[in-house]
Amino acid sequence: MAAWVARDGKKLYDAAVVNLGNLHILPSSTVKLALNSTFKTSFRHAITGGGTSGSFGVPVEKDDKRPALDLGALDSYALERWETILHYMVSSGSGQYPSKPSQGVLYLLQRSGLMANIHGALQITSFGFQFLLYSPHEQLWNLLLQYLHMAEERQMDLVEVLSFLFMLSTMELGREYSTEHLSETQKAMLEDLRDYGLIWQRKPNSRRFNPTRLATTLTSSSPPLPTSTTTSSGPAEGFIILETNYRLYAYTDNPLQTAVLNLFVTLKYRFPNLVVGTITRDSVKKALQSGISSDQIISYLSTHAHPQMRKNNPLLPVTVQDQIRLWELEKNRLKSQEGYLYTAFASQADYELVLNYAKQLNTVLWENTAKRCFFGSLDGHANIRGFIERRTGATG
Structure with a gap:
């Protein structure tokens, strides 16, 4: 086999042999190439239609009484x-x-x-x-x-x-x-x-x-649906134009694409082949509440940008991109977490001792040394409380 392989294909050949060896279709040794006997028998049945395996399905004879399926x-x-x-x-x-x-x-x-x-x-x-x-x-x-x-x-x-x-x-x-x-x-x-x-x-x-x-078409590169314009991937050339004033024009009559845009755009007008809308703070916040991120919105707009838009550099208006990210930051600027506030320590030494113990448990969420207080998570409260009670009992 090695003698049949051209020099520039040697790496591909070696990689193929290794892969087939890992699948136990070929022996691990490359000195002698022989198909695994079980695989060889099954493969022969499959490609010749022999046996009862039906590896490529069992076609039904055409019935003239049945109307042919279009x-x-x-x-x-x-x-x-x-x-x-x-x-x-x-x-x-x-x-x-x-x-x-x-x-x-x-x-x-x-x-x-x-x-x-x-x-x-x-x-x-x-x-x-x-x-x-x-x-x-x-x-x-x-x-x-x-x-x-x-x-x-x-x-x-x-x-x-x-x-x-x-x-x-x-x-x-x-x-x-x-x-x-x-x-x-x-x-x-x-x-x-x-x-x-x-x-x-x-x-x-x-x-x-x-x-x-x-x-x-599961294992081929052919399109799995009849026409590309009716799929979620949209027309290959793109259909969205976005202006610096947040106005969006989508040249599509596909209800699915319109519905996707409605997730983060306030739609205003709809014509036979055009949808007009505006990206607003409320429409983006609605999308963010559904778990859609600002980067995903920007990625969708970039992926489906109209050819006219692709002449721009950068592709999307920077002001619109920045504002979408700022609206997301508004949503994420506050973060709540349940826990307990520990305060009113008798001395600085007591405060530091309990704080260090809580840090060892990795339960400290916030601390303020000047006011001798810190905030701990729910998980560590039982241990911290037990530690304080033991300290209090030991000191009378």
Whole structure:
């Protein structure tokens, strides 16, 4: 094998051999290359369709009596399911979007930290807003990774879950596949994956299923949704113009992008292809209360800046960036913490002795030597109180 490798590809070859050795597909010794016998047998079955493994799915023969599924309808279904999840996140469960995700999806959003239950209602978190900045591929894999963690809690076979996801990525778009060769774990996954828009079935108990474009592009660089302009990543060229007077113009007719802007912008006018609004102190404070940071707001505006804006240096008006950060500092200038104030010490020596003891426990939050007082956290109060009582008892 080494003789077949060109000189400039030697490093790549060595790295590939090491990786395959770590996976136990090749022996650790590079003197003799031979595939692991178990892997070799399974791999041959997979690529030739032999055996009952069904590594690439089991296609169903086309039925002339059944109407052929239109790829456009399949894309619309996947897009509707996916955008329902994103719309629910940006509307923070306010019901502004007509559709609502299933309970399984809501649990996953909460479990993954993308949304949190605040005062009895699900609200988007800082991590959730960061999630909206990702590309659709990253968003999808982020959710699926959280689903894998949840699968372990549900005592599902993790190997079967992963193999089914990779099986979906190798399937042919628009082709029907049989559920008969799936394991019980994989059959249970069908309902969840329907909710995410990765799978379409005519009926919930159907023995056939169709992978959507979201599923077939899991491990490829192809776009997972039909058109890039309808995804959360927005048009590739950007659509936001921000002026020094805090006025914002967004050239979009996508309700999802408008809903994201509404998280931190006071929207004033809406036209067929244009949304006009203003970044105000109240709108930014509302976003900050939801856990969205000033850096995330600035990052979103920079990521989706219009080509006309990209001629500017710096990209966004400095005055607007500074003011958004100052509004965040207003929110963070006070920090409260529960604890106890220790005061009225009999002497400076007593004060210093108790203070040093509290410092050893790492519970001192504030101290004032001139007034002989300090403030300690709740955690250390029992120990400090016991120490003072022991000192008082020892001295009579």
